[in-house]
Structures are given as C-alpha cells and as structure tokens.
Amino acid sequence: MGSLAPPRRLRIGVDVGGTNTDAVVLDLSEAHQPHRGVLASHKAPTTSPNVTDGIEAAVGSVLAQTNCAEEVSCLIIGTTHFLNAVVEHDSRRLAKVAVIRLSKSFTKDIPPFSDFPPSLAKLLNGYHGYVDGGLHIDGAQEAPIQEEQILRQCDEIEKLGLKAVVISGVFSPIDRHFHQEKRVRDIMQKRLGPDVDIVCSSDVSNIGLLERENASILNASILKFARRTIKGFRQAMKRLGLDCSLFISQNDGTVIDAAAAAELPIKTFSSGPTNSMRGLGGGSLIRQNGTEYSVGPDSVGYLLTSKAKIFGGDVLTATDIAVASGLDIGDRSKVSDISSEMVTGARQRMKKMLERVIDRLKLTPAPLPVILVGGGSIICPSELDGVSEVIVPRFHSVANAVGAGISRVCGTVDAICETGDKTLADLIENAKAEAIEKAVTAGADARTVRIVEVDSLPIPYVTGQIRIIVKAVGDLSIDFVSRSQKSLDEEETEILSLEMAKNDASDSVAETTRVDFDSYRPLIVKNKQGNPEWLVSQTDLAWLRDGCYILGCAGGGSPKAEYLKLRDQLRAGHTVRIIDSSSLGEKDLIYWGGMMGSPAVSIERLNSGECNQAFADLMELLGHESFDAVMGLEIGGANGLEPLLLGTSAAFDRPVIDGDWMGRAYPTYWQTTLAVHAPGQLTPCAIASGDGKTIIMTKYPDDEIVDRALRASCSEMGSRVGMAAKPTSTHHVRNFGVLNTLSLAWRVGRCVARAQQENKTHTVAEQIIEAVGGPSTARILFRGKIVGVERRLFKGHSYGEICIKQTLQEEEESQHDTPAVAEGGTLMIPFKNENIYAKHIAEDGGEKYIATVPDLISVIDSQTGLALGVPEFRYGLLVTVLGITCSPRWTETPRGLEYGGPVAFGYDIEYKPLGKYVEPKSVIAEYAV
Numbered sequence: 001m002g003s004l005a006p007p008r009r010l011r012i013g014v015d016v017g018g019t020n021t022d023a024v025v026l027d028l029s030e031a032h033q034p035h036r037g038v039l040a041s042h043k044a045p046t047t048s049p050n051v052t053d054g055i056e057a058a059v060g061s062v063l064a065q066t067n068c069a070e071e072v073s074c075l076i077i078g079t080t081h082f083l084n085a086v087v088e089h090d091s092r093r094l095a096k097v098a099v100i101r102l103s104k105s106f107t108k109d110i111p112p113f114s115d116f117p118p119s120l121a122k123l124l125n126g127y128h129g130y131v132d133g134g135l136h137i138d139g140a141q142e143a144p145i146q147e148e149q150i151l152r153q154c155d156e157i158e159k160l161g162l163k164a165v166v167i168s169g170v171f172s173p174i175d176r177h178f179h180q181e182k183r184v185r186d187i188m189q190k191r192l193g194p195d196v197d198i199v200c201s202s203d204v205s206n207i208g209l210l211e212r213e214n215a216s217i218l219n220a221s222i223l224k225f226a227r228r229t230i231k232g233f234r235q236a237m238k239r240l241g242l243d244c245s246l247f248i249s250q251n252d253g254t255v256i257d258a259a260a261a262a263e264l265p266i267k268t269f270s271s272g273p274t275n276s277m278r279g280l281g282g283g284s285l286i287r288q289n290g291t292e293y294s295v296g297p298d299s300v301g302y303l304l305t306s307k308a309k310i311f312g313g314d315v316l317t318a319t320d321i322a323v324a325s326g327l328d329i330g331d332r333s334k335v336s337d338i339s340s341e342m343v344t345g346a347r348q349r350m351k352k353m354l355e356r357v358i359d360r361l362k363l364t365p366a367p368l369p370v371i372l373v374g375g376g377s378i379i380c381p382s383e384l385d386g387v388s389e390v391i392v393p394r395f396h397s398v399a400n401a402v403g404a405g406i407s408r409v410c411g412t413v414d415a416i417c418e419t420g421d422k423t424l425a426d427l428i429e430n431a432k433a434e435a436i437e438k439a440v441t442a443g444a445d446a447r448t449v450r451i452v453e454v455d456s457l458p459i460p461y462v463t464g465q466i467r468i469i470v471k472a473v474g475d476l477s478i479d480f481v482s483r484s485q486k487s488l489d490e491e492e493t494e495i496l497s498l499e500m501a502k503n504d505a506s507d508s509v510a511e512t513t514r515v516d517f518d519s520y521r522p523l524i525v526k527n528k529q530g531n532p533e534w535l536v537s538q539t540d541l542a543w544l545r546d547g548c549y550i551l552g553c554a555g556g557g558s559p560k561a562e563y564l565k566l567r568d569q570l571r572a573g574h575t576v577r578i579i580d581s582s583s584l585g586e587k588d589l590i591y592w593g594g595m596m597g598s599p600a601v602s603i604e605r606l607n608s609g610e611c612n613q614a615f616a617d618l619m620e621l622l623g624h625e626s627f628d629a630v631m632g633l634e635i636g637g638a639n640g641l642e643p644l645l646l647g648t649s650a651a652f653d654r655p656v657i658d659g660d661w662m663g664r665a666y667p668t669y670w671q672t673t674l675a676v677h678a679p680g681q682l683t684p685c686a687i688a689s690g691d692g693k694t695i696i697m698t699k700y701p702d703d704e705i706v707d708r709a710l711r712a713s714c715s716e717m718g719s720r721v722g723m724a725a726k727p728t729s730t731h732h733v734r735n736f737g738v739l740n741t742l743s744l745a746w747r748v749g750r751c752v753a754r755a756q757q758e759n760k761t762h763t764v765a766e767q768i769i770e771a772v773g774g775p776s777t778a779r780i781l782f783r784g785k786i787v788g789v790e791r792r793l794f795k796g797h798s799y800g801e802i803c804i805k806q807t808l809q810e811e812e813e814s815q816h817d818t819p820a821v822a823e824g825g826t827l828m829i830p831f832k833n834e835n836i837y838a839k840h841i842a843e844d845g846g847e848k849y850i851a852t853v854p855d856l857i858s859v860i861d862s863q864t865g866l867a868l869g870v871p872e873f874r875y876g877l878l879v880t881v882l883g884i885t886c887s888p889r890w891t892e893t894p895r896g897l898e899y900g901g902p903v904a905f906g907y908d909i910e911y912k913p914l915g916k917y918v919e920p921k922s923v924i925a926e927y928a929v
Contacts, residue, residue, distance in 0.1 A: 355385050373400075553636060
C-alpha cells in the first residue's frame with residue numbers, strides 16, 4: 001500500500017492593481033519566522049489592460065524563484081478585472097439584461113435601471129417587466145406566482161434575443177417559505193434554455209430592493225465574461241504547471257472559490273482595494289487650485305511608467321512629488337521644475353489625508369504605531385500626527401499580494417426575524433450559528449471561525465419583527481482546499497482580448513456635471529394670476545433631496561426613492577411648481593399629507609403612489625373634484641419630497657406651498673404645529689396602502705388618538721401607508737405653518753453639493769450655518785466619531801442612543817474656524833425615530849445638555865457631507881453634529897415641549913434655545929424677476 005502524498009503547504013497570493021501587479025509564495029506555517037512565511041515575491045508595473053498576462057508573468061516569476069509548483073495548495077487572486085469592465089463601459093464584456101420584478105402592486109413607479117448613470121443604463125438596459133409576486137415585511141405573500149405571466153415575459157425576452165435575466169422580488173431575502181424568485185427562475189430556465197443566465201437577486205445581496213437589483217444587474221451582465229476570465233486564469237495555471245485550487249478575494253477581504261466567483265463576480269468587484277485596505281496610490285494625480293492641493297482620487301494607474309513626469313510623461317503624480325522630495329526612483333531631473341511650494345503643499349496634503357484615514361480606523365485616541373504597506377507606502381511621510389511610530393516592514397511593497405494569500409472565509413446572515421416567543425438573545429444566537437455554518441460551508445476551518453459583527457435593528461411600526469446582521473470569519477480550511485481542487489478544463493477556450501475598446505463616447509464616459517454655484521439661478525416664472533412660481537429643475541431636486549434628509553434630524557427615512565421618481569418625471573417633461581404662501585387666495589382649499597410607516601418597508605416597496613390614492617379617496621368622500629394647492633406634512637426626509645410628487649403634472653398638477661407643518665421630521669400626527677395651535681383639525685383623514693386598502697377616519701375625542709389609531713391600522717396594512725389629512729385653509733397655513741422650508745432644504749442641499757464638488761465636505765456644517773441664518777441661529781455642537789449605537793423598539797417607534805467621542809487628534813483635513821459648542825469627552829444623542837437631545841459628558845464627568853428638541857439636531861457624515869438617519873448610524877463613522885434653532889411655531893406655545901421632547905420622556909431638563917430664530921429666505925422672493 002503506497003504512502004499518502006504529503007499535504008500541500010504553500011499558497012500563492014496575487015494582487016492586480018491599477019499601477020502594479022504583485023505576487024508572493026507563502027508558507028503560513030513559517031509566519032513566525034523572520035521572513036514571515038514569504039518564500040518569494042514579485043512586483044512589476046501593470047503594463048497592459050490584459051490582466052491575465054500580468055498574472056501569469058507574476059506567478060511564473062515566484063514559481064521560478066522557488067521551484068515549488070507541486071507544493072502549492074491554492075492560488076488566490078485579487079483583481080479589479082470585472083469592475084473595470086463596468087467602469088470602462090466596455091460593450092464587449094457587458095451583456096444587456098432583462099429584469100423581471102415580482103410585485104403585484106408596488107415598485108412600478110421607479111423601474112429598473114432608474115438608479116444607473118444614463119450611459120450605463122443605455123448599455124445594459126435590455127428589457128424590464130412585472131409579474132405578480134412579492135412579500136410583505138412580515139414574510140406573508142403579497143401575491144402568488146402566476147406561471148402564465150412568467151411565460152409571457154419569456155416570450156418578450158426571447159424576441160429580443162437577451163441572454164441575461166435578473167429576477168427581483170420585493171422582500172425576497174426573507175422569503176424562506178415561498179421561494180418565489182427560485183420558482184420563477186426554474187420556470188424561465190426551462191422555457192428559455194440553459195444558455196440564458198438567470199440571476200436571483202436574493203442570491204446576490206440583502207434588504208434594499210434598488211441596491212440589490214442593481215448589483216444583480218451588474219452581476220448578470222458580466223457573467224459570461226467572468227466565466228471566460230476564470231477559464232483564462234485556469235489555462236494560465238495549466239501553462240505554469242499549477243494543479244491546485246483557484247480562489248478570488250471578495251469585496252470584504254475574504255475569499256470565494258473560482259466556481260462561485262464565476263457565478264457571482266459582483267462579489268469580487270472591490271477585491272483589489274480590500275487586499276490593500278485603504279491608502280494612497282503612486283499614480284494619484286496632483287492638482288493645484290490656488291493655494292490648495294488635491295491628491296487623486298483619479299490615477300494614471302498602470303500607465304504610471306509612461307505618464308508620470310519622472311518616466312518622461314507629462315502628468316504630475318504622487319510619485320513625482322515623492323521623487324522631487326528625495327525618493328530615488330526614475331529620473332529626478334525631470335521633476336526639477338516643480339516648485340518647493342508645490343512639493344511642500346502636496347506632501348502636506350498627503351500627510352493630512354493619511355492621518356485622517358488612520359484616525360478614523362483607530363479605536364482609541366492614544367497614539368498608536370502604524371504599519372505602512374503596499375506600493376503606495378513609498379510616497380508616505382515617515383512622521384504622522386497621532387502616530388507613535390511608523391513601521392515599514394519587510395516585504396511591505398508586496399503586502400497586497402500577501403493580503404490576498406492570507407485571506408479568510410466569511411459567512412454572513414442578514415435577515416428579518418419573527419420574535420414570537422423567542423428573546424432577542426435567542427434570535428442572535430441562532431443567527432450566529434447560521435453565520436458560522438455558512439462560513440464553514442464556504443471553506444472556513446470550523447476551529448478558527450469567530451463572530452466579528454453583530455447588529456440588531458428594530459423595525460418601526462412592525463410588530464414582532466427585527467432585522468439581525470451577523471458576520472462570522474475563519475481561516476481557509478486545508479481540507480476544503482483539497483476538496484475544491486478541480487482538474488483544469490482541457491477544452492480549448494477562446495480567451496477574450498482585453499484591449500480597450502474604442503466605444504462611442506456617449507457610452508464610455510460617465511456623466512459628470514459641474515455646477516457654477518455662484519451663477520446658478522432657479523427658474524422663477526409668473527403664472528396666469530401674475531404670481532411667481534418656482535419650476536423645479538433636476539439640479540434643484542437633488543439639492544432638495546439632501547437638504548430634506550439633514551432637516552429630518554435622523555428621521556423621515558431616506559428620500560432616495562422619491563427623488564428618483566420625481567427625477568424621471570422631470571426627464572419625461574412633467575413640471576413641479578412651488579409657490580410662496582403669499583400667493584394663496586384667501587378662500588383656497590389646501591390638501592396636505594405624507595407617508596406614515598416603516599422606512600424598512602420603503603426601501604423594498606419604494607414609492608408607489610400611496611399618498612395619491614389617499615388624496616383621491618378623501619376627495620371622493622368630501623366631494624372635491626380638485627383643490628388649489630398642496631402642502632407637505634413634514635420637511636424632514638422622504639416626506640419632504642412627497643408634496644412634490646402630489647403636485648407634479650404627472651399627478652394632481654397643483655402648486656406646492658413652500659412650507660410644512662413641522663420644520664423637521666415628525667414623530668406623530670398630533671405633534672404638528674397645526675395640532676398645537678388649532679386642535680381638532682385632523683379629521684376626516686384617509687390612509688391608503690397602495691394595494692387596494694383604504695381606511696377613512698371621521699371622528700375622534702382628541703388629537704392624540706388619531707395617530708394611535710392610524711398607526712395601528714398601518715401595521716395591518718403592510719406597515720407603510722400614504723395619508724391625506726383634513727384639507728386646511730390659507731389662514732391656517734400662514735399663521736400656523738412653518739414657512740419657506742422647501743427653500744431652506746434647497747439651500748442646505750446646495751451647501752452639500754458645493755462641498756462635495758469642491759472636496760470640502762469636512763466644512764459642510766459651517767456652510768450650512770451661513771445658509772440658515774448664521775451663528776446666531778445654528779451652531780456646530782460637536783465633532784467626533786460614533787463609538788456606540790444602541791437601538792430598541794417601543795410602540796412602533798425606533799428608540800436608542802448614539803455615543804460620539806472626540807478623538808485626540810482632529811480628524812478633519814484642516815483646522816476649523818468655527819469651534820464646536822462642546823469639545824473633548826463624549827456626546828450622547830438619544831433618539832425616538834428622530835434625535836431628541838444632545839448631552840455632553842466632559843472628561844471630568846460633568847454633564848451638560850447643549851441642545852434639545854424642538855431645536856433641530858442633525859448628525860452629518862464628515863466624509864460625504866450627507867445626513868445620517870437612524871438606520872445609517874454605525875460604529876466608527878466620523879460625524880459633525882449640527883444644531884439649528886427651531887421655528888417660533890414651536891417656541892411660542894407651551895405645547896411645543898410635548899413635541900417628542902424631554903418632558904414627554906420624563907427627562908428633567910430645562911430647555912434653552914440655541915439662539916435666535918431666523919426665518920428661512922424664500923427662494924421665490926429672492927430670485928423672482
């Protein structure tokens with residue numbers, strides 16, 4: 001009996017970057033040795049867009065150094081290969097896709113490809129259709145699958161000759177009983193044949209229909225190219241004499257076997273960056289704007305050796321700056337014309353950027369040692385603020401390839417679970433066990449698997465449901481590597497040439513629209529009555545979207561779906577008109593309302609005209625054939641855009657009043673300025689679910705019961721409804737409404753857009769302060785990092801608290817002219833759907849409340865300048881907390897404190913306003929000609 005072959009002990013890791021291709025041979029059993037288990041390494045410029053050639057050359061080099069092909073257990077590759085095909089809009093590598101949505105009543109108003117850049121949508125959009133199906137958030141079936149509907153869709157797909165299909169069902173990731181997407185896939189596969197690729201969205205991603213569907217579209221489009229690429233990798237292995245397993249590193253830095261990667265290439269799109277973590281690249285472009293300098297984010301990539309100045313090119317890169325400051329690479333004489341001011345300014349900019357990244361990753365304010373790795377490490381400074389020691393280890397230049405070679409295996413659970421008779425602890429433990437099982441199934445060694453992430457997100461207005469996210473990670477199992485080893489395909493396979501295609505410019509260039517903020521003017525025209533009306537443009541709409549979410553104070557839900565729906569209507573030629581309250585007639589009839597329910601439902605069912613239906617049903621009840629104007633329930637979040645959807649010429653074609661009943665997001669229907677100043681004005685009102693169910697409430701003993709009754713009904717109607725409130729009068733609008741809030745949202749959103757375009761998002765709060773009236777009406781409350789998030793659910797509302805800690809070193813790109821109200825220590829912000837108050841805890845333990853509702857408390861992501869809603873609160877985010885003085889509609893009345901405030905929650909707090917309220921300037925009044 002022959003002896004067993006010794007286990008293969010070596011791995012090869014490869015990383016293909018835009019600038020360099022790295023490869024290493026690793027023996028993990030010798031990781032404790034001085035050479036850290038790195039037996040051979042290779043680094044060379046990525047000289048061709050054909051990455052397979054570069055991989056073969058790199059692997060061939062390390063094999064020649066070690067002569068160890070028979071001892072290699074697996075090859076792990078990290079590459080942006082598949083992502084590049086999308087970025088380059090390469091029609092040779094991307095197939096057109098058909099998308100079939102499963103939902104009887106929802107999602108039709110925002111069709112597939114709505115969230116794609118127009119040129120990419122033109123390239124990928126083959127067809128889309130709708131069939132019955134879909135789930136509710138509680139897992140119940142919205143409608144059963146109808147096979148004849150699916151077969152009719154197959155006929156359309158076949159006529160168009162499409163070979164890639166995506167099936168996208170509402171709440172499909174929680175479909176553990178009906179398996180609707182898989183049933184539809186089986187029917188379509190049988191009808192269309194095996195040569196058509198059919199992707200179920202639930203196999204690609206989790207909750208969030210548009211994001212999941214978009215990822216599935218990209219995955220389906222690139223499937224055939226991915227399979228050819230994987231075969232190309234395997235043939236290269238064959239030519240090198242490697243008979244081992246092939247893995248691809250994923251977006252989260254873990255690995256997936258080649259067979260799975262060929263079916264889910266979308267999961268490898270960011271594998272290159274995750275191998276190298278985060279840092280600067282040597283090919284990053286350097287630009288000067290006055291006295292300021294920028295580094296990247298664009299790069300010359302693999303063309304560094306021909307484009308950079310030190311190699312005879314004409315593009316100024318980060319490597320050129322490094323050489324000009326003393327680094328011995330290339331021809332230093334070619335950068336002798338770079339001024340010392342340029343070198344110093346660019347180096348300082350690189351230093352600040354690196355310090356910012358490091359501070360964001362640190363878990364403690366104390367200085368820590370930093371290890372610099374990767375090709376870009378050569379351009380990094382040797383001294384950094386907030387860093388105790390800068391370490392450049394051996395093999396640092398090929399660390400990206402080492403990162404690929406030591407990649408681990410992940411198992412993730414993201415599910416909406418029924419609580420029933422189970423405790424939260426039980427549900428989390430079950431999710432942990434499932435995540436561990438998934439990791440082991442994917443190839444992890446069970447002995448090494450650890451839970452690295454646990455999060456539980458209560459779902460507002462949904463009884464007995466909670467979203468649980470768990471991630472488990474473990475080392476790659478040697479046994480799994482052996483089992484996954486497959487013989488190479490002997491069939492001669494055509495390897496697609498990867499030379500860049502000369503695509504039509506309209507297809508290959510991403511849209512980038514720069515705005516001249518100083519000269520831009522909204523379009524103000526006069527209507528038949530001679531009153532000015534603001535005709536909303538797509539630019540205005542984008543600013544309104546971002547401003548509304550900031551004014552939502554973490555509540556109101558993301559306005560993304562409403563924005564996409566309105567944007568498509570504007571593109572189709574419809575109009576949206578906004579008017580000042582002064583344009584109203586004394587006897588005008590004004591309808592108002594908005595959405596009620598869970599944001600978790602909104603991200604799956606999107607915006608489906610629920611408010612339109614509620615308005616129509618209430619009009620029918622009251623005998624109104626039309627009305628004079630529409631007004632929003634709240635300016636905060638998604639509801640800030642809802643009145644525009646009601647007033648658009650695609651709906652009721654009525655002007656929208658520049659104002660609302662909150663000045664922010666609202667917690668309950670009776671806690672609005674109208675109810676505060678004029679009790680008894682809430683009924684009759686109507687709520688509609690969007691799938692044929694409407695409830696009308698006509699009588700009530702007090703305002704508070706109205707909200708409670710409607711929310712109880714909302715839970716039984718799918719946990720999301722549109723509401724039409726009792727029509728109101730011009731007198732009530734002018735005297736009790738919060739006016740000019742659409743104008744305010746527009747100005748706030750303009751600040752965000754300007755900061756993003758000028759790469760100054762770290763100062764967006766300062767710009768917003770000026771936009772809302774200056775430091776007398778708004779202030780920066782605190783700057784820091786979220787270090788704790790707690791959530792719980794009570795009576796349909798999401799309660800919780802975030803803890804923000806200021807780090808030792810300022811994590812912004814430059815010093816701020818505007819100091820925060822509180823500095824040092826931590827800031828606690830509890831929330832009930834919206835942020836309630838901000839309490840500062842100093843280093844010595846002293847506590848002080850620096851803002852409370854009804855003032856607005858907004859948490860802004862310092863990296864993007866965008867608002868963070870309750871669902872987006874995450875550990876580690878750098879944030880700026882902004883406080884804005886509330887409208888006098890709240891401070892003038894004793895009932896104002898009942899608005900979701902400290903008194904309502906039993907906190908013994910003396911409320912003190914931030915400052916003097918300045919009524920927002922009307923866009924119409926300012927820009928009208």
